[in-house]
Amino acid sequence: MAHGGGGSLSKKLIDELISPVFSNPLLDQRNDGASFITPGDSLAFSTDSHVVSPIFFPGGDIGHLAICGTVNDIAMCGAQPSYLSVGFILEEGFPTNDLWKVLQSMKRTADDAKVQIVTGDTKVVEKGKGDGIYINTSGVGVIKCDPPPAPTRVQAGDVVILSGDIGRHGIAIMAAREGLELETTLKSDCALLNEAVMSLIDAGIELHCLRDLTRGGLASGVIEIMDTASLSMEIDESTVPISKSVRSVCEILGLDPFYTANEGRFIAIVPATKQDKALAALRSHPLGNDARIIGKVSSGDPGLVTVKTSIGTHRILTMLSGEQLPRIC
C-alpha cells in the first residue's frame, strides 16, 4: 500500500475499499460531515482511539475492538448508540488484505450494534511512523434512562454487579503478542455491551453508575468511580469470576487479574433493593449470564477500595503508577 498524502491514491482507497463496506444513505451523501435528526433530546457522545498488537487476536481484531470500544462507552452513559465516525491512520505498506478483513469486522460489529458509520477519515503515514493501523471511533447515542447513570449518583448501600469473568482480554492479547504457549487458547472477551445495558434499562432498574472495564482492569474502574463518588467499596474476592486459564496465567506470570484489561465486561452499581431484579435482567442476556454481585458501597474513607480475601483480611486496591512493581522488601 502506498496511499499517502491525501491525494488520489487515498481517495481511491476510500472510494474502492472503505466506503462500499460501510455504505448507507448518510455516508453515501459524501458530505464533509453527516447531518441527521435524532429522536429525543439527551445525547451521549464519546470517542476512543484504538491501538492494539497484534491486530488480529483470538476473540477479535482491532476493527471489532474499535466499534465495541465506542459503542460500550456510549452504552455506559445509559444510551443506545446510533451513529459512529471512523478515523483510520494507516501505515504505508499495511496489507490491503488485512485492511479488508478489519473493515469487514467493523461492518459486522456495527450491524450487530445497530449503529451506522456516518462519517470518517483516512490518513496514510510513512512506513515506520505507525504500527500498521490505528483506528479512532467517535459516536453519539440517545440516552434511554432518566436520570442517566453517573459516578456522582452512587450511594452508600448500593451493590456492585459485575457482568462476567475478568481479565480475558488482557491475557489473550498478551499471549497472542508474545506467542505464549498456553495449555488452552484464551479468547478475548471483546464484546458489545449495549444490549446487556438495555436489558437493565428495559427492566426499569435505577442505574446509579455503569462502567465498562477496559485498561487497568476491574481495580482501576472501581477506584475511579469511588474517587469521584467519595465513597468506599468492599469487593468480596470469592465472588469475582475469573476463568481457570486467566487465573493460571496470572499465577505463573505474577500478574493481578484485578488489574488486567477487559473489553466486554462492565459493572453496574444499583440500589441494594434492586439487586435481584437487576441480576435477573442481566442474566437474561448472553453476555451477562455469569453476572454476580461482587461488592458493596459504603460511606467509609473516600476512594478506598478493598478486597476481602479468602482468609478474611481486607487488601487495599490502589491505582498503580504503571506496571505492577515489586513492593516486598
Add this chain to the structure above:
Amino acid sequence: MPIAPTETTRRQRKRLTIQGTVQGVGFRPHIYRLATELQLSGWVSNCSEGVHIEVEGPQKKIQSFTRRLLNERPAHSQINSVQSTPQPLSSSSPFEIRSSSHSGEKSALILPDIATCPECLAEILDPQNRRYLYPFTNCTHCGPRFSIINELPYDRPNTTMREFELCEDCRREYENPLDRRFHAQPTACPNCGPMLSFVSSSLSHTEQNQEPLTLAVKTLQAGKILALKGLGGFQLLVDARDAQAVARLRKRKHRSEKPFATLFPSLNSARAHCEISDEEAKLLTSSQAPIVLLRKVQDTLEGVAPGNPELGVMLPYTPLHHLIMTSLDFPVVATSGNLSEEPICITNEEALHRLKDIADAFLLHDRPIARPVDDSVARVIHGLPQVLRRARGYAPLPIELRRPCNPLLAVGGHLKNTVAIAKHNQVFLSQHIGNLETEESYRVFKNATQDLPRLYELSPAAFICDKHPDYHSTQFAEQSGIPVESVQHHLAHVYSCMAENKLEPDVCGLSWDGTGYGTDGTIWGGECFAISKEAARRIATLRPFPLLGGDLAAKAPRRAALGLLFSAGKNHEWKHLNYAPSELRILHQAIEKQLNTALTSSLGRLFDAISALLGFQQVSTYEGQAAMKLEWLARNSETSDSYQFRLNDPENDKLPAIIDWAPAIHEVLADINNRESKEAIARKFHNALANLAAHLANRLGTKQVVLTGGCFQNRLLSELTVRKLEESGFTPYWHQKVPPNDGGIALGQIAATQYSKLTT
C-alpha cells in the same frame, strides 16, 4: 552589727526545668523526698515540657539538691536537659507537689509500657496484700504507659484510666509523696480498677460462677486457644507442648510455618529449651521484656518454630501474664491476636468479632487500650541487644539526632511500616505498624500519622516518603496536601543506621536488602553507597537480574533462581529447580519476552536464588523463609572457603561499579554438581559476602562502615561481616535501637534531611 551571710549559707531561689523521660516514673516523689530531706522550700510540678521545680534555701543545699536530683534519679527516668534560672526569694513554706501545668511546649517524653516490677509482683503473690492476685497492679516503676496515653501531660485524666475513679485506699497512696504509687497514673486495686471477664461459647453451668482467671487457665490446660487482652492488644495463647493444639492455631490463623513466640513461666523454665547467655537473660528480664530470639537446645515444642534453630522467647511482663503463667507452669505460644499480617485487635468488640474463628475463649478486661502496641522482638548480636521489631517497651522513646531538625513526619515503607516525627533533635518513632497491604493496618498507619504529631503538638512542615510510587505510604503522603520529599529506600536504610549511631560522614554504607525502588526505575537491593559531606553516591551495585513475576518472586524463590541462571546463560542448570516441563516452558518464555520481569539488584533475592538451588523449592510461607533456610544451613559448616564476586570497574568512571555474582554462581553450580555439602555451599556464600563487604570498604577507604537492610537480620552474615571488617581495620556499625529491616526506614527518611542527597 548584723552578720552577713557567707556564700554557702546565703539563701537562693532557683527554677529548674528538666526535660527527658521524667513523667510517670516517680520523678516528682524523688524531688519531693530530696527537697524535704534537705529542708528546702518550693514546689515541683509536671508540665508539657517535663518537670518544673522551684527550690529555695541555702546555696550549698541547693547545690547538693541539684547534684543528687541527677545522681539518684529513678530507674526508668532519663534526663536530656536541665535549665536553671535564678528567681527572687519568695517563701519558706514547706516543699509541695503542685498539680500539672498544661501550658508550654509538649516535649515531655512519653514512656513505653514497663514490665511489672519486683515489688508489684511480690504484692500480687502475697495473700495478705490487698492486691493479691489483682492483674492490673502497677506503680510508678512499672505498668502501662504508651498503650494508655491519650494526651500529654501524663496525668490520669489524659489516659484510658480516666474512667476508673480511685478508691480511698488507692487515693491515699496516690497522694502520698512517699508512696511508690504517688501519682502512679494507672494505679488501681480490686476495689476500683479494671476487671477481667471471660467469654466462651461453651461455658458449663458450674463454670459460670468461676473466676475469669481460673477459666482462662483451664482453657489453656485443656489445649484450647485463648484470646487474651493484654497490655497493647490481644494475644492468642495455646499450650506450646501440645502439638495438635499448636497445629490448630496455625490452621485457624492461616499461618503454616512462620515461627510463634513462646511465653515461658520463668527464666529457668526457658533454659530447659534454649541456650541463654548473660546478655540474653538481661534482655529477657529487662523492663522492656521483648521476645528474644534464642538458640534452641532441644526441639520438643513441636510446630512452634518448625525447622528453625531459634525460638522466640518471652517472660511474663504484666501481672496478668504472671498470674496465668504461675498457675500453668508450662510454656505457651503467645502470638499476636490478629489475622495473618494485620494489626493486633485492641478492643473487646473487635476481638470478639475478628478472632471469633480462631479463639475458643476470650479473657477480656475493661481497661481501654489507646493504640495497638505489639510485643517487640529483639536478640543479642555481637554481644549487644538489637531490636528487630520495635514496639512494646521501646516505642515511642526518641532517637536523638546530632543536630536539630525541622518539624517533619516520615511515613516509612510498605511492609514492617513505622512512622516517625522529628522535633528539634529528637525523632519519635512509632510502634511497629506492619504490612500496609491491608485496610486494618492502613488505618493504624493513618492514626499513627496523626497520633504522634498530636501528642507532641507538632505540625509537620513536610512529609517524607519512599520513592516507590505504589507504596500506600507514598500515596498517602502525596495526597496529604503537605509538601512531600522522597528518599530512596536503600539510602534511607543507610541514614537510619548512621542516625542511630550518631555518625557523620565519611561513611561507607552497605545497604543489603530485599527490594526497593531505585532512582533509575529498576528495583534495587544490593547497594553500596559512599556518603560524604557533599554527596551520597551509589558506588557499587549487584549485577541486575530479572525478577520473574515481580513480588511473586519474593514468595517463590525458585523464580529468583530462574532469573539468575537465565541472566548467567546457565539455562541447562534449571534442572536443579525441579520445575514441571510445561511450567518451565512458559516461565522461560516469560523471561525471554520480559513479561513482568523487572530487573533487580536485590541481594535478598540472590539469597533466595541460592537457597532454591540448594533445594528450598517450596513457596515461602513467610517473609525471608528461603534466606533463613540458607543461613541455618551455613551455620552448620565451619569452612572458611569462599566464593568470588567480581567487581567490574565502571567505564569512564561512571558509577556504579557492578558487583558481578556470575563467578560465585559458577562455583556454586560446580559445587552442587560435585555433590559438595549444602552446608558448605551455604557457608561459602556467606563468607563470600563478608569478603565482599571488606573489599568494597577497602576500595572506598572509608573507616566507618554501616551495615543495614533486611539482609542484616541474618545473624551469621552480620557477625561474619562485622568480624571481617574489624580484621581489615574498619569500624563497622550496625543497628541496635531500630531494626535493620524496613522498621527503620522512617528514621532514615528523617535523617536524610540532615545528610547529603543522592547524586547518582
